[in-house]
Amino acid sequence: MDPGGQGTTTTRLRSAGSVFAEEEAEVLCAAARDGAELEAMTRRREAGEFLEHVVGRVEVMGEQLAVAPGVFVPRRRTALLIAEAVREARARRAPRVLEMCAGAAPVAALVARRVPGARVHAADVDAAALAVARENLPPGAGLHHGDGWAALPPGERFDVIAAVPPYVPRESLALMPREVREHEPLLALLGGQDGLDHVRTLLDGAADRLGPGGVLLLELHRGQCRAAAEAARATGRLGAVDQVLGEDGSTAVLRVRALPDGPAPSSAATRETPSDLVLLRRVRDRMDREHDRPLDVEALAAGVHLSAGHLSRRFREEFGESPYSYLMTRRIERAMTLLRSTDRSVTDICLDVGFSSLGTFSTRFKELVGVPPSTYRGEGAEVLEGMPPCIARRVSRPVRNREAPGTSAS
Numbered sequence: 001m002d003p004g005g006q007g008t009t010t011t012r013l014r015s016a017g018s019v020f021a022e023e024e025a026e027v028l029c030a031a032a033r034d035g036a037e038l039e040a041m042t043r044r045r046e047a048g049e050f051l052e053h054v055v056g057r058v059e060v061m062g063e064q065l066a067v068a069p070g071v072f073v074p075r076r077r078t079a080l081l082i083a084e085a086v087r088e089a090r091a092r093r094a095p096r097v098l099e100m101c102a103g104a105a106p107v108a109a110l111v112a113r114r115v116p117g118a119r120v121h122a123a124d125v126d127a128a129a130l131a132v133a134r135e136n137l138p139p140g141a142g143l144h145h146g147d148g149w150a151a152l153p154p155g156e157r158f159d160v161i162a163a164v165p166p167y168v169p170r171e172s173l174a175l176m177p178r179e180v181r182e183h184e185p186l187l188a189l190l191g192g193q194d195g196l197d198h199v200r201t202l203l204d205g206a207a208d209r210l211g212p213g214g215v216l217l218l219e220l221h222r223g224q225c226r227a228a229a230e231a232a233r234a235t236g237r238l239g240a241v242d243q244v245l246g247e248d249g250s251t252a253v254l255r256v257r258a259l260p261d262g263p264a265p266s267s268a269a270t271r272e273t274p275s276d277l278v279l280l281r282r283v284r285d286r287m288d289r290e291h292d293r294p295l296d297v298e299a300l301a302a303g304v305h306l307s308a309g310h311l312s313r314r315f316r317e318e319f320g321e322s323p324y325s326y327l328m329t330r331r332i333e334r335a336m337t338l339l340r341s342t343d344r345s346v347t348d349i350c351l352d353v354g355f356s357s358l359g360t361f362s363t364r365f366k367e368l369v370g371v372p373p374s375t376y377r378g379e380g381a382e383v384l385e386g387m388p389p390c391i392a393r394r395v396s397r398p399v400r401n402r403e404a405p406g407t408s409a410s
């Protein structure tokens with residue numbers, strides 16, 4: 001596009017709040033085939049869409065990869081994981097490399113491009129993500145659609161398994177940039193209360209998916225490494241664990257090796273029937289993902305081959321509340337985020353998060369947060385403005401009335 005178009009685009013992006021307006025205008029002008037397309041792209045960027053979604057591609061370690069709206073945009077910090085995966089793959093002959101939670105599959109794509117002879121695979125629960133991964137991977141790459149390890153053919157093992165699982169702790173979501181909350185799927189971001197739900201699932205099944213001498217590499221926040229390393233050791237079926245820290249001071253890669261003599265045989269109970277805790281976590285993850293659907297304990301229990309009564313009892317024992325109460329808190333947390341990050345009406349948000357009655361929604365909201373939804377929206381922004389994130393997180397977390405200071409526990 002002509003320099004005039006670029007100047008106008010720069011001005012518009014700057015007014016919309018873009019810090020890198022000039023660079024972004026250059027990218028848009030290079031990508032647009034004509035003025036009409038440039039106008040459409042500029043509008044989408046002004047509305048807060050990711051630049052990468054608008055132009056349909058992202059640069060990762062000097063390579064161009066396809067991305068698409070609704071699919072997680074690979075981050076610069078993931079260069080650390082990619083470099084480790086490439087190094088581990090190069091150390092083996094004809095390595096079998098799998099990217100779990102693959103999204104656009106930046107790790108598998110870069111390994112395929114940089115390690116001759118590597119056979120790459122990508123797995124994801126989101127079919128739209130796999131469609132993008134297909135564009136980034138060579139013909140013949142394995143693409144596996146499904147939930148966690150269940151996506152893979154039985155018995156298939158790999159030399160290098162890498163993943164950027166969703167690892168954002170639930171309560172950190174509200175503090176994330178607006179464009180992330182509004183334009184990336186929550187499925188790709190949230191990892192439960194401490195961010196480690198998916199990590200634990202990956203660790204629980206890794207011994208059965210790593211070949212001899214295999215290695216599992218997980219991108220995490222450095223503050224999560226200790227708990228994740230403990231979870232790896234607790235499986236009793238994995239070998240040495242160490243971590244590599246990124247230059248940004250917050251990204252880390254947890255490296256977990258297969259046991260040198262092959263996977264320890266799990267006890268029959270663990271191998272044939274995963275422990276209750278693993279099943280309960282699966283149920284809780286499913287409730288997180290499907291929080292806007294009506295609670296169906298029978299269906300949840302059937303999904304993990306438990307009876308509904310056993311599930312309800314064990315859920316309460318492990319997590320300190322019933323499935324119903326957990327779901328209500330989850331919905332209210334989501335509503336809190338939407339109230340602060342969107343202009344949607346309270347009624348729309350009530351329906352978005354899964355309530356069918358505004359009355360029940362308002363009552364629950366008040367019970368957990370202490371004020372009605374409209375008051376929360378009006379007051380919250382002022383109260384949190386200028387507050388350090390660690391304090392904001394504490395004051396913006398839902399508190400049950402009976403847990404609030406000065407109230408009785410009854």
Ligand SMILES: C[S@@+](CC[C@H](N)C(=O)[O-])C[C@H]1O[C@@H](n2cnc3c(N)ncnc32)[C@H](O)[C@@H]1O
Nearest residue numbers: 072074101102103124125126147148164166188
């Ligand atoms: C943070 S994104 C990472 C994507 C990609 N690896 C990257 O770095 O750009 C997490 C991905 O995990 C996928 N995911 C979420 N839950 C999953 C599950 N239960 N099983 C498989 N994939 C899942 C999401 O669809 C998303 O593509």
